[in-house]
Amino acid sequence: MKLTDFKFETEDFNVPDEPVEPRDAAKLMVLDRSDKSIKHEKFSDIHKYFNEGDVLIYNNTKVFPARLKGKKEKTDADIEVFLLRELMPENMLWDVLVEPARKIRIGNKLYFGEDLMAEVIDNTTSRGRTMRFLFEGTNEELYARLDEIGEMPLPPYIERDPVEEDKERYQTIFAKERGAVAAPFAAMHFTPELVKKLEDKGVELLPITLHIGWGTFRPVEVEDLTKHRMDSENYYISDETSAKINEALKSKKNKVVGCGTTAVRTIETSITASGISKPGTGWTDKFIFPPYDFKITESVITNFHRPESTMLMLGAAFAGYDFLMEAYEEAQEKDYRFFAFGDAMIIV
Incomplete structure (x- = not known):
C-alpha cells in the first residue's frame, strides 16, 4: 500500500481538545471482522466483548511535563x-x-x-x-x-495552550512508569469502575511499558511505506505479562487484546521464532502496516487516528483497509470524536 491510500480530509471532523467525563462515557464502535458488521456502543459496555480468561494488554507509561x-x-x-x-x-x-x-x-x-x-x-x-x-x-x-x-506536551493539533489540569487529563488511570511525551490514547477511556467490571468477569489486565516519543506525531513522508522508519522507543514486558499472554495463546479459547497501538507494537515485537511472547526490555522501531500477519494480537482497541499516521496504518492492517475506511466514514456521519481525546473502536 501507498501513503496516499491513507489520505483523507479532516476539516469537518469533531476533534475535541479535552476528554469526556467520565472517561468511559466515550462512544465505542465495534468492528466485527468475521461478518464486516459495525455496531455502536458506549465504551463503558466494552466488557461485553470479553470472556473469562481473556487478557487485556495495556501500556502503563506515564506522560511527564516535557x-x-x-x-x-x-x-x-x-x-x-x-x-x-x-x-x-x-x-x-x-x-x-x-x-x-x-x-x-x-x-x-x-x-x-x-x-x-x-x-x-x-x-x-x-x-x-x-x-x-x-x-x-x-x-x-x-x-x-x-x-x-513543565507543561504537558499536548498533541500538535490541539489548538490551545496546556493548563495545569492537563497533568491529570492527558494521562491514563494505568500511568505508572514515567517516560512518555504522548499518552497511549486508547487506554484513556478506562475508569476504575470499568476495570472492576472486567476483573469481575475474569479478564486479566496486564501491563507492558513503552515510552512513547514525539516521533508518534511525525508524519510519514515517503509514498512507499516500506521505506518509512519509525523512531525507536524503549519497552519492557514482565515475566508475568509474557507468561499470561502465552497461556492465552495456548488455550485457543482465550484471546489476547491489545489496548492501543503501542501495546500492539510491543507485544508483536516480543514474538520469538517459536511463536511465543518473550519477556524483557529493549528498543522497538516496529512499523505495522498492511499487509501484516499478527502473531499474538487477536483483538485491538484503538482511537480514530489522523490521516497518513502510523497508528491509522496499524488499524488498517488489523481490520482490513476497506473495512476500516468504511468505519471512519460512518464515524464521521455519526459525529464520533476523533484523535487523542476522541472516541474509540474495538476490532474483534
Missing part, C-alpha cells in the same frame, strides 16, 4: 525546550528540541527559574540538542521540579 519555557543567558531572550528522552540519569543528560533553534548553540546556558539551569553540550538535528541540567539535587528532585514548572 515542555519547558525559559530564558537564554546574557540576552534574556525567551526560549522553549522540549524534553524528548533522558539519556544519562546520573549526569542529568537529555535529548531535547529547542526553539528558536538558530539562536541556541553549544555552550549556551538556559535558565528555567532561579534554581534550575541547563547547558547545551551538543547538536543532534536542526532543532535537536543534547542538554545537561546543572541542578544541585537528586534526579528525583529534578523530576519533582520539572513536574512543577
Whole structure:
C-alpha cells in the first residue's frame, strides 16, 4: 500500500481538545471482522466483548511535563525546550528540541527559574540538542521540579495552550512508569469502575511499558511505506505479562487484546521464532502496516487516528483497509470524536 491510500480530509471532523467525563462515557464502535458488521456502543459496555480468561494488554507509561519555557543567558531572550528522552540519569543528560533553534548553540546556558539551569553540550538535528541540567539535587528532585514548572506536551493539533489540569487529563488511570511525551490514547477511556467490571468477569489486565516519543506525531513522508522508519522507543514486558499472554495463546479459547497501538507494537515485537511472547526490555522501531500477519494480537482497541499516521496504518492492517475506511466514514456521519481525546473502536 501507498501513503496516499491513507489520505483523507479532516476539516469537518469533531476533534475535541479535552476528554469526556467520565472517561468511559466515550462512544465505542465495534468492528466485527468475521461478518464486516459495525455496531455502536458506549465504551463503558466494552466488557461485553470479553470472556473469562481473556487478557487485556495495556501500556502503563506515564506522560511527564516535557515542555519547558525559559530564558537564554546574557540576552534574556525567551526560549522553549522540549524534553524528548533522558539519556544519562546520573549526569542529568537529555535529548531535547529547542526553539528558536538558530539562536541556541553549544555552550549556551538556559535558565528555567532561579534554581534550575541547563547547558547545551551538543547538536543532534536542526532543532535537536543534547542538554545537561546543572541542578544541585537528586534526579528525583529534578523530576519533582520539572513536574512543577513543565507543561504537558499536548498533541500538535490541539489548538490551545496546556493548563495545569492537563497533568491529570492527558494521562491514563494505568500511568505508572514515567517516560512518555504522548499518552497511549486508547487506554484513556478506562475508569476504575470499568476495570472492576472486567476483573469481575475474569479478564486479566496486564501491563507492558513503552515510552512513547514525539516521533508518534511525525508524519510519514515517503509514498512507499516500506521505506518509512519509525523512531525507536524503549519497552519492557514482565515475566508475568509474557507468561499470561502465552497461556492465552495456548488455550485457543482465550484471546489476547491489545489496548492501543503501542501495546500492539510491543507485544508483536516480543514474538520469538517459536511463536511465543518473550519477556524483557529493549528498543522497538516496529512499523505495522498492511499487509501484516499478527502473531499474538487477536483483538485491538484503538482511537480514530489522523490521516497518513502510523497508528491509522496499524488499524488498517488489523481490520482490513476497506473495512476500516468504511468505519471512519460512518464515524464521521455519526459525529464520533476523533484523535487523542476522541472516541474509540474495538476490532474483534
